[in-house]
Amino acid sequence: MNKSRQLDIERIAESVRDECNVTDYGFQNIFEAAEKAGYRVIRYPIGVDGFLGFALIKDSERIIFSNSSQILSREIFSIAHEIGHHKLHLSEIENPIIKDDDFIDRDENETEANYFAACLLMPYEKVMKFIRLELNEKNPDKFNGLDIARIQTAFNVSYDMVLVRLRTLNIISDSKQNALKLEKAINTATKLLNAINGNLDLCKSSEAKKIPAEYLEWVISNYNEKLIPKKSLETAFNYLDLDADDFEEQSESEAIEEDIEEDIEDLFRRMD
Ligand SMILES: [Zn+2]
Numbered sequence: 001m002n003k004s005r006q007l008d009i010e011r012i013a014e015s016v017r018d019e020c021n022v023t024d025y026g027f028q029n030i031f032e033a034a035e036k037a038g039y040r041v042i043r044y045p046i047g048v049d050g051f052l053g054f055a056l057i058k059d060s061e062r063i064i065f066s067n068s069s070q071i072l073s074r075e076i077f078s079i080a081h082e083i084g085h086h087k088l089h090l091s092e093i094e095n096p097i098i099k100d101d102d103f104i105d106r107d108e109n110e111t112e113a114n115y116f117a118a119c120l121l122m123p124y125e126k127v128m129k130f131i132r133l134e135l136n137e138k139n140p141d142k143f144n145g146l147d148i149a150r151i152q153t154a155f156n157v158s159y160d161m162v163l164v165r166l167r168t169l170n171i172i173s174d175s176k177q178n179a180l181k182l183e184k185a186i187n188t189a190t191k192l193l194n195a196i197n198g199n200l201d202l203c204k205s206s207e208a209k210k211i212p213a214e215y216l217e218w219v220i221s222n223y224n225e226k227l228i229p230k231k232s233l234e235t236a237f238n239y240l241d242l243d244a245d246d247f248e249e250q251s252e253s254e255a256i257e258e259d260i261e262e263d264i265e266d267l268f269r270r271m272d
Contacts, residue, residue: 001111009112012087013119025126026155030079031210034064039083040214044239045069045207053078054099055085057092068209073158073202077103077117084116085109122155122165130154131171140172145183145192152189153198159189211239 001009020033027033034041040063052074053066064086066078078100085098089109098109105111131137134154135147143166151162163180166172172180184192190203219236222228 001108001115005112006115009084009088009116010119010123013084013116014123016083016087016120017123024154025130026121026157027076028156030076030121030156031208034079034083035212037083038062039064039086040212041066041079041210042212043068043075043206043208043210045205045209048205051099051101052103053082054097055082055090056097057086057090058096060092062086062090068206071158071203071205073152073156073161075206076156077121077158077161080117080120081113083120084113088112088116118161118165118168121157121161124169126155127151127165127169127171140166141176143172143176143180145180145187146196148180148184149189149192149196149198152202153193153196156199156202158202159184159192209239209241 016037019037020027022028022033031041031043040061042063042065044065045068047067048069050067050069052070053064056063056065064079064082066075066082068075070078081100081103082098089095089098089112098113100110103110103114105114130151131140134150138147148159148162151166152159155162157165160181163172163177167174167177190200192198193200193203216236219228219233223230223233
């Protein structure tokens with residue numbers, strides 16, 4: 001990745017932040033922000049050993065999947081990385097899907113998506129602003145684990161990501177990065193976050209099950225049109241821990257469209 005490509009990626013990341021109206025240091029809720037930016041976000045806990053996510057264009061819909069068995073700060077990174085693939089690499093005909101088993105920089109696309117995610121979640125200016133205003137211009141050589149936990153909470157990212165970003169931006173040295181890594185190994189990120197009253201959720205997996213409303217609606221209408229068997233309806237509902245039988249009992253009595261719509265609304269309420 002040469003300098004001009006880096007700057008291009010930075011500009012694109014900046015435009016996504018603008019599009020999502022991120023005025024804080026970090027995204028308050030990147031899942032909602034991605035949806036507002038036009039992506040269909042699917043979150044599902046497929047296990048800690050499962051793949052991390054994918055970016056897909058299907059029938060001109062831009063879809064992002066993230067594995068919610070990852071700890072939340074890593075899942076947030078996944079969403080940012082997949083937005084990067086959408087912005088930089090996917091095209092409907094030639095390259096409609098990229099799946100990520102990990103986020104290792106194994107080729108140019110992965111390096112770029114990681115760079116995009118870093119710029120999106122922790123833009124240079126915002127990092128400098130945080131150090132200036134929130135850490136009172138503290139000398140980065142004197143940063144300790146608590147400072148990193150504060151940055152982590154402001155930007156909603158993992159402890160390790162803060163270290164990598166500070167190192168990439170040349171704010172801390174290699175040896176400082178290693179010392180701070182060691183501090184985390186001893187204290188754990190959870191304890192450090194606890195000490196500053198930070199966002200502890202970042203260190204846990206959410207196990208969220210979130211499927212765009214339209215998909216469920218689509219499955220239900222296909223079932224009502226008798227285009228798919230009950231089994232498929234059940235599978236779709238099981239994904240969301242819903243019971244297809246409940247739906248059927250309610251809708252069979254008066255299978256008119258308004259009722260179905262109410263049922264759907266009811267289901268969504270239960271999903272919340
Ligand atoms: Zn990737």
